[in-house]
Amino acid sequence: MVAFRNFQRRAERGPDTRERLRLPREIKVLIAAAFVIAIGFGLVAPVLPQFAQSFGVEATAAAVIVSAFAFTRLVFAPAGGKFVERLGERPVYVAGLLIVALSTAACAFAADYWQLLIFRGLGGIGSTMFTISAMGLIVRLAPAGMRGRVTGAYASAFLLGSIGGPFLGGLLAGFGLRVPFLVYAGALLVAAAVVFFQLRDTTLGSRKSAAAQPALTVREAVRDSAYRAALVSGFANGWASFGVRMALVPLFAAAVLGAGPEVAGISLAFFAGGTALALTVSGRLADSLGRKPLVLTGLAVNGAAMAGLGLTTDVVAFLAVSVIAGIGAGILNPAQQAAVADVIGNERSGGKVLAAFQMSTDTGAIFGPILAGLLVDAFSYGWAFGLTGVTALAAFLMWTAARETLGEAGQPVRRPPAAG
Template identity: 50%
Template sequence: MAAAFVIALGYGLVAPVLPAFARSFDVSITAATMVVSAFALMRLVFAPATAPLLRSLGEQPVYLAGLLIVAMSTLACAFAQGYWQLLVLRAVGGIGSVMFTVSAMSLLIRISPPAIRGRVSGVYSSSFVLGNIVGPLIGSGLAGLGLRTPFVVYAVALVVATVVVWAALRGSPLADPDATTGNGPGLRAALPVGAYRAVLVTAVVFGWVFAMRVSLLPLYFTDVLHQSTSMAGLALAAYALGDVLVMIPAGRASDRFGRRPFLIGGMAILAVATAALTLTDSTPVALAVTAVAGVGTGLVAPVLQATVADVLYGGRGGTALSTYQMSQDCGVIAGPVIAGAVADRFGFGPAFILTAVLAAIIAAVWVGTAETRGSRGLVADG
């Protein structure tokens, strides 16, 4: 949990300055955004390789190696002398990112007691959100020391996270690769399970929503509502506030009442709030609606992770888990591209409506999907 906070905080340090740093090499806006996309694309490409790594080495070594790869690539970015160096180094960081993301999820699935999966997922998700809130605040201040400084600080933060994970899991019988009797399920075994298929499509849309939040939402406040970039940042903070307020209670409650009510309700709230953005030109109302949308995602995020654990519990890694991560990355990559094209051609309203429709579809998917709470691995159970 501590490492998740440090990782997210460090990511938040570089996120505000990365496009500007790329632009400092006298490249186009499109080229600058490619630096961001390259990180996500490399995560997607390398995700299938994480399953055999986890099977052969276990979660802890893969997690530590992933953190150190991102740390080294980020430190190298601080000393990049040209655009192409920055692009390649940032892409290499994506390899390490997917290594520690999938290994952390695999470890949580394997060691979280089934009775408190939702609670564990709620705390874990909240750690990331809190880091994402604090990181940009610190990063904005560090930017005054130069565009390269946040990369150095992020690299140091990742080394700290590496030490935290190594110290916390050193000698732990739960983290021992031999503590499990087998490997996690493969994609062929998982696909026949309806809940797993629902998890995959939810991951795609949830990745889309995340990308929309950090790409189109700030532009909506600046271009449509004619507000400052500071107000756009406040909108992101309002979204994150709604997110983090409900994550831990939702995860805890899902252990008692089941996963489906929160997945259905959260996606429905997200759909309504996203569509409502198109109906107002009032900035205070738009901020309030944005916070409500954050509540929707806050209900879904920890419960979705708990559902993944319900379905895939019983082994280490596996292609079913890496495919789940790939699905979310696909949404992160496709969301800004497709929704951005819709916004360019038809306006922000249709782009938000499209996102709302996708969220509503996911809510309907879970209406017709069986409850997973209490399972010790639906895939393993057949």
């Protein structure tokens, strides 16, 4: 009842002075860098499997090249969190970009399949470094009452870049399969230079108080019901939005709907469009109405839509449900990440806590398609998409028992973790 009254008061109060706050310059730099990074990642995504097969390997080996990047991200995440706590967010961010830039450039000069596999895997190490440190920078630099808006803007930049990148990558592939890798490497060097020089003299939040206090540990964080719920919802989101959507949706379009690959590509674009539409408002709503209502809504919408995909029987319904699933993801993500930031706060470093949250998402993205694929082989696509909906339902139930991390005044609720 207390949570409902707080929600009702925020809704009745409407927009306040927080709505008039402007994004800090440092946050704008990170958002611009995110767009460049996503554009570059999209450049190599459509040509990477073809490039791997150019060395005479089968489709399975080509798919391993894609999985290697995600696998090394997952394995190296704990070390990335330690680096952030010991060295600081900015040095780790720039170093991560440089590692990905060098590994991507090396891919362009790979002489055989195994070199390509090693170089691509090394890129995953740099990727997890700048991902965790970027999340840490947002936690430290974003005003507490703007975290939803900031995470929404950051996610929008990545989304727009990931939409435009594959298109540009396809065009560049006409000049040779190695060219997109070199262009991506150059873009990452530019992004690293911009972040280094623009954030060089930035004072990070309460740096003195942060230095005086020990870093927040994962053991402390998991005592907080909101963080525990975020780990589960992060897993469910990785399973659905980054795993099953990319692995099974194209196969479903061809096998069940009898549609060509162009329909599968359009459905992914429709999903992204729904996400972009939701991101225009979801971040601000997370700052005004609270994190929990947005997370619950996003999980319900995305979970129901992903489960419903397996029941569609024509292309029109398939595309419509794809848009709804994307809207659910766009509602969920800013509020979920803002809740994790609230748990950490500006006063303490939380590299390991952020790494664990990222690992939950990556784990869902890796194992979700595998388990769903087994269900397809054993039963049907309906069972596979239904299981995806069940993971969202489990996360929904976890969040119903979790605390609201945003206080009535628009500040995080600073509650001892043991109180949950």
